[in-house]
Amino acid sequence: MNKGNNIGIFDSGVGGLSIWKEIHQLMPYENTIYLADSLNAPYGNKSIDEIISLSIKNTETLLKMGSKLIVVACNTATTNAISTLREKFNIPIIGIEPAIKPAALNTQSKSIGVLATKGTLSSQLFSSTSKEFTEGIQLIEVIGEGLVRLIEEGKLNSPEMNTLLKKYVDILLNENIDYLVLGCTHYPFLIPQLKKIIPPYIKIIDSGVAIAKQTYALIEKNKQLNTSNKNPSFQFYNNKNTETMAMLLEASKEKIEINYLSF
């Protein structure tokens, strides 16, 4: 059993902070280390080989920092690299995939939308999981081209963002969807903007809470759960700049450390 003392989380950038928030809420006593590979974001348009080698680099960095479990807080990295990571590293690794199953089980209109990166939507893992759950259901796939870049730049409320969102939402509305699956961990930060342009009967779902619960279950099963750590540490590292990260973590009440790190 790995003797590390923190949960290591990585993403191509700041998106996985949406996952960190859920993990921290469920497991407040766990030490966490978050790596944002913003220098290499977005991953969504990269080749499978590039995504795999970046994911290996991030995992190795977290292991050196003493992680007991790795959360791949990136749909693109999970759907393209998780099997390689699990073969290569002898440590529990949790990944995130678009929440197609709950949307497919609950849709009334029999039409659901998924907004994700090109890398996720074109992956074999996404294709096989989505086929498994969408028999008799129309699945509208939209690539959120440009969204990750704008979020990384902190332009969540910009005219460029609104134009892009409107374009993608229009495609989905034309198809009578009643569920919108956010298949990229950056996108939950856009929920307030999305709610302004989609009708309220469309439910927006993402995988954050499910991943946090899965992480909890695995740590508990491995008897590694911290239940009384009086002084947990929350470290955040970015290899490009720390501004957007600081902005997205602003509301956090915890004593967090945000630093630049080359990795």
Ligand code: DGL
């Ligand atoms: N947060 C990543 C995901 O969930 C964004 C991918 C990217 O960098 O394009 O897919």
